[in-house]
Amino acid sequence: MSDTVIKVENLGKKYILTHQRNEPYTVLRDVITEKVKSFGRGVLRTFITDHSPSADSSQEEFWALKDISFEINQGDSVGIIGRNGAGKSTLLKVISRITEPTSGRVSINGRVASLLEVGTGFHPELTGRENIFLNGAILGMTRAEIMKKFDEIVAFSEVEKFLDTPVKRYSSGMYVRLAFAVAAHLEPEILIIDEVLAVGDAVFQKKCLGKMGDVAKEGRTVLFVSHNMVAVQGLCKNVIWMDQGQIKEIGPTSTVIGEYLGKNIKATLKRQWDNPKTAPGCDEVRIHHILAHSPSSEPGMALSVNQDIEIEVEFWSLKSKQDLAITLLIRTVEGIVAFTTSTIHNPLLRGRHLDKGLYRSHCRIPANLLNNNIYNISILVVKNQAKVLFMIEEALAFEVLDSLEQRGAYFGKRPGTVAPLLIWEMQHINDNIT
Amino acid sequence: MSNGFDLIIEPGKSTKQYWRDLWKYRELFLFLSWRDILVRYKQTAIGIAWSVLRPFLTMIVFTIIFGKLAQFPSEGVPYPILVYAAMLPWQFFANSLAESSNSLITNANMLSKIYFPRLIVPASSILVSLVDFLISFVILAVIMLWYSFSPDWRILMLPLFLILAFFTSFGFGLWFAALNVRYRDFRYIVPFVVQFGLYISPVGFSSSVVPEKWRLLYSLNPMVGVIDGFRWSILGGDTPLYWPGLLLSTTLTMIIFILGLRYFRNTERTFADII
Numbered sequence: 112m113s114d115t116v117i118k119v120e121n122l123g124k125k126y127i128l129t130h131q132r133n134e135p136y137t138v139l140r141d142v143i144t145e146k147v148k149s150f151g152r153g154v155l156r157t158f159i160t161d162h163s164p165s166a167d168s169s170q171e172e173f174w175a176l177k178d179i180s181f182e183i184n185q186g187d188s189v190g191i192i193g194r195n196g197a198g199k200s201t202l203l204k205v206i207s208r209i210t211e212p213t214s215g216r217v218s219i220n221g222r223v224a225s226l227l228e229v230g231t232g233f234h235p236e237l238t239g240r241e242n243i244f245l246n247g248a249i250l251g252m253t254r255a256e257i258m259k260k261f262d263e264i265v266a267f268s269e270v271e272k273f274l275d276t277p278v279k280r281y282s283s284g285m286y287v288r289l290a291f292a293v294a295a296h297l298e299p300e301i302l303i304i305d306e307v308l309a310v311g312d313a314v315f316q317k318k319c320l321g322k323m324g325d326v327a328k329e330g331r332t333v334l335f336v337s338h339n340m341v342a343v344q345g346l347c348k349n350v351i352w353m354d355q356g357q358i359k360e361i362g363p364t365s366t367v368i369g370e371y372l373g374k375n376i377k378a379t380l381k382r383q384w385d386n387p388k389t390a391p392g393c394d395e396v397r398i399h400h401i402l403a404h405s406p407s408s409e410p411g412m413a414l415s416v417n418q419d420i421e422i423e424v425e426f427w428s429l430k431s432k433q434d435l436a437i438t439l440l441i442r443t444v445e446g447i448v449a450f451t452t453s454t455i456h457n458p459l460l461r462g463r464h465l466d467k468g469l470y471r472s473h474c475r476i477p478a479n480l481l482n483n484n485i486y487n488i489s490i491l492v493v494k495n496q497a498k499v500l501f502m503i504e505e506a507l508a509f510e511v512l513d514s515l516e517q518r519g520a521y522f523g524k525r526p527g528t529v530a531p532l533l534i535w536e537m538q539h540i541n542d543n544i545t
Numbered sequence: 546m547s548n549g550f551d552l553i554i555e556p557g558k559s560t561k562q563y564w565r566d567l568w569k570y571r572e573l574f575l576f577l578s579w580r581d582i583l584v585r586y587k588q589t590a591i592g593i594a595w596s597v598l599r600p601f602l603t604m605i606v607f608t609i610i611f612g613k614l615a616q617f618p619s620e621g622v623p624y625p626i627l628v629y630a631a632m633l634p635w636q637f638f639a640n641s642l643a644e645s646s647n648s649l650i651t652n653a654n655m656l657s658k659i660y661f662p663r664l665i666v667p668a669s670s671i672l673v674s675l676v677d678f679l680i681s682f683v684i685l686a687v688i689m690l691w692y693s694f695s696p697d698w699r700i701l702m703l704p705l706f707l708i709l710a711f712f713t714s715f716g717f718g719l720w721f722a723a724l725n726v727r728y729r730d731f732r733y734i735v736p737f738v739v740q741f742g743l744y745i746s747p748v749g750f751s752s753s754v755v756p757e758k759w760r761l762l763y764s765l766n767p768m769v770g771v772i773d774g775f776r777w778s779i780l781g782g783d784t785p786l787y788w789p790g791l792l793l794s795t796t797l798t799m800i801i802f803i804l805g806l807r808y809f810r811n812t813e814r815t816f817a818d819i820i
Contacts (some may be wrong), residue, residue: 118550126818139728139730139731140730142728204817205554206554207659207660208554208660209656209657209658209659209660209817210814210815210817210818211554211556211557211814211815212554212555212556213556214556215555215556216553216554216555217553217554217555218550218552218553218554219550219551219552219553219554220549220550220551220552221551223552225659225660227658227659228654228658231654231655231658231659232652232654232655232659234580234584236583236584236587236588237580237583237584237587241580241583244576245576245579245580248572248573248576249573249576249655249659249661250659251569251570251573251661253572254572277587
């Protein structure tokens with residue numbers, strides 16, 4: 112095939128893990144003492160035939176990548192998803208030649224630029240202008256190319272005024288903007304990006320995504336690792352799902368992401384902790400249980416768009432006279448905050464002091480508010496309306512299913528986080544059409 | 546290339562592409578040196594003066610100890626010039642070694658995030674030392690003017706010995722840079738090597754004070770050849786060049802350089818994993 116630009120065959124990467132070591136690198140001192148020790152053991156062994164298991168079993172093999180094979184065609188934008196430690200970054204590092212594979216082969220056609228980090232090689236003492244040149248060179252641009260793009264880079268980064276200031280005086284936002292601006296103006300045939308969008312403010316992230324979308328539209332090949340499913344969905348046609356160093360699935364974005372999310376988020380409608388000493392929380396409050404159910408149907412049944420959803424949180428107050436507030440943060444599975452809600456929204460509960468004991472708080476999400484999606488709830492416990500005592504991230508996840516009767520003739524999913532049923536009306540004004 | 550691909554990545558295969566990449570990244574090589582020079586002169590208050598002051602002060606001390614107190618022969622030239630002519634290559638060697646052996650560690654972040662031929666990193670740190678060398682060279686010219694000392698045609702041979710000095714520094718630099726990644730305590734060895742080397746190299750005195758029968762053995766120190774060569778071409782006069790020693794030093798330098806390059810190339814692939 113002539114238009115295959117990246118071909119990966121049976122790729123493997125093995126690391127030797129060494130345990131009980133503070134530093135990742137070897138110290139010659141250790142090597143020498145180890146040699147002397149093993150020599151000593153060797154001498155001893157000739158006198159005493161002792162076949163006890165070897166003492167240097169502190170090494171362990173670990174395959175960060177195993178049997179990876181896939182092909183990417185010219186102009187494709189492919190997302191790589193998977194949990195932390197699934198081997199995504201290692202794969203990118205092998206493809207971008209930073210580290211060598213242990214087995215297998217990668218064949219590449221075209222100029223590769225990899226962006227595993229924003230601002231690699233930036234030096235804090237140098238000015239913005241100097242760093243643009245330096246960083247450009249590190250990313251593989253020639254001086255002439257950088258000169259040609261210089262104005263565009265500066266405009267994109269929005270730091271014109273501070274070009275001659277050392278970047279150590281930049282705010283972190285400015286720093287990231289400048290760094291991404293340089294990277295965004297690379298013109299490789301294959302662009303490899305790792306999670307760089309995890310930085311910068313929302314507006315700038317959007318700008319970056321837009322720029323990356325442009326790159327993909329220009330017919331260049333993009334390989335994109337991210338945890339941000341929205342970004343992956345927006346950018347990539349195909350997705351590789353990695354799990355424990357292997358490919359779990361390759362296919363069209365929506366299918367693979369759907370399965371990835373389904374596998375990873377088990378919709379748990381109830382979570383309970385029975386021991387008030389070990390339950391999640393702190394010395395003041397611990398959570399007993401959290402559950403989501405629909406009052407109009409049996410407990411444990413699936414939730415649907417057109418039913419109320421009741422969220423219930425039970426907790427132990429472990430001290431007396433506490434002003435506590437339970438706040439819930441409801442996010443979609445893609446990480447978008449749908450809304451937050453809190454006990455302080457009820458004026459009667461605001462500022463109320465609780466004594467020791469078990470409490471139950473509940474709220475109701477009205478029907479026809481949340482769209483068909485998977486949501487998770489994080490619990491925040493706030494004391495004296497100011498201090499966050501603790502937060503339980505993703506304490507509970509639930510899925511809201513579409514109800515068939517509202518779809519009518521339209522069988523697709525309604526876009527959006529919320530899917531309210533609003534009151535629509537339409538009047539006939541007159542017959543005049545001229 | 547096979548199957549019409551530009552690049553094949555396979556384990557244990559050093560690509561022919563490497564040398565082509567080295568050429569492609571030649572600008573990065575200059576940029577890294579430029580960065581190091583720029584940063585150095587931004588951070589230190591006396592900047593350029595620093596690279597001048599060190600060899601100059603050492604020269605004064607050596608002139609007093611070896612020339613005045615110990616009364617070593619001066620080959621018929623002012624003793625400060627004798628010392629400074631040796632100080633130049635020695636400082637170049639010492640700086641290169643110190644800089645290049647740490648170069649990979651200080652650029653660790655780059656090594657683990659970006660691909661480029663790793664050889665560029667120690668090489669660019671030697672280029673930085675070369676800039677210091679050139680500045681110090683101007684001082685030599687000033688000292689020579691002060692003593693109204695004019696060199697003869699042999700000064701034209703100096704670039705050859707500078708190349709020899711470069712290979713000596715680069716050869717050792719490659720070894721130390723690569724070893725430093727693997728065994729992090731090598732950085733403690735380097736200052737020791739540099740200090741020790743200063744005493745066993747003919748910096749403060751002419752190598753003619755070494756008895757004839759030990760001369761060849763003395764040339765096992767590759768810097769002996771370099772320093773003798775510098776003296777020969779700068780001082781002129783009738784100091785003859787000790788050819789067997791120079792040949793031995795040169796051969797050793799080349800062996801160290803080639804083995805260093807091989808060791809570096811072999812370990813380079815794993816830098817990103819262990820750094």
